[in-house]
Amino acid sequence: MxxxxxxxxxxxxxxxxxxxxxxxxxxxxxxxxxxxxxxxxxxxxxxxxxxxxxxxxxxxxxxxxxxxxxxxxxxxxxxxxxxxxPLQRRQFYPSDLVTIQKYQGKTNGQWTRLLLNVTATATKRPERWLSGELDVMDPMCGRGTTLNIALLAGYDTIGVDLDRKDYDTYAAFLKTWVQTHRLKHTMDRGASTTGGRARGREFTLEVGPTKEAFKAGETHRVRYLNTDTCDLDGLVRAASVDVIVTDTPYGVQHGSHGDRLSRRPLELIDRALPSWMRTLRTGGAIGLSYNRHVAATDDLALVLQQHDLTVQDALLDEFRHRVDASIDRDLIVAVKS
Missing domain, CATH: 3.30.70 (Alpha-Beta Plaits)
Incomplete structure (x- = not known):
């Protein structure tokens, strides 16, 4: 030992x-x-x-x-x-990628990294967490805290959010950030369409930690879809994601788009899970950060189980902590069999 x-x-x-x-x-x-x-x-x-x-x-x-x-x-x-x-830290880019953004309701970066770590090692292929062969999706990504942490660690990542302002703000931030650090990259922006039907907007950033890495094709990708998280068919390839992690609506500053959904997060998750599940590989895991004041643990676990996910009971209650008087935060992890 x-x-x-x-x-x-x-x-x-x-x-x-x-x-x-x-x-x-x-x-x-x-x-x-x-x-x-x-x-x-x-x-x-x-x-x-x-x-x-x-x-x-x-x-x-x-x-x-x-x-x-x-x-x-x-x-x-x-x-x-x-x-x-000596540390063996997976960090491919400057750490200000995570720290430089400041805005009301931004999730604590340490908590987001913890959620990603715990979820990734609950999958059937936990070694991918350290090898970098990990595809991550945040289906309610806001202004990209999860996307930044995944990129920092060298994972390919997809973000989804319906809020146009969050999409525009994050796209501008990421473009400015790679230019400021003089990182070799490409960034494509355009409309998302399937079968001639407009589905929203998207951008894809491909970036390398060095010019040599970019030239050799050793790059990392961030793709952001400005669309409905409940309707990802044709936009995100089926069984292409290892880990789904997200902040569910907290019902306070972290609310979803519109007061109705922000106060009923279980309803939103129940509607979105079929779409998310199609993107998740067998053996992949979903990790949700949630506010116990607006989503009881037993109720959330039941919703996940109804979508054929196996809740990791050993993790329940281990991460519960108070954020403020209105947010009693916890996480829940479930695996796709």
């Missing part, structure tokens, strides 16, 4: 920072269980600083711990001393 101490990164969000050690522990437990080998994870204080104390036989331990949402540094204890371990 190998032993590691993981120093957690500071969170700019005070409320999230209070819950971070507990959430990081649950994330590490889930991720390491998915990547193989028995694991024990606890929270330990050294000189007044919180660390994750991890004991595991997983051969992918260092890579997995390097890519946790809150990892700042990894050490191995040697007596009273700590030996630093």
């Amino acid at each position: 190998s032993e590691y101490l993981v120093l957690l990164a500071a969170s700019a969000n005070r409320v999230y920072a209070d819950a971070a050690p507990r959430l990081a522990r649950a994330e590490a437990q889930a991720v390491l269980a998915g990547t193989g080998g028995p694991v024990q994870v606890g929270v330990e204080q050294l000189a007044g600083v919180d660390y994750l104390h991890v004991t595991t036989e997983s051969p992918a331990a260092i890579a997995a711990l390097s890519n946790l949402s809150a990892t700042f540094a990894i050490f191995q204890p040697e007596g009273e001393l700590l030996r630093p371990i």
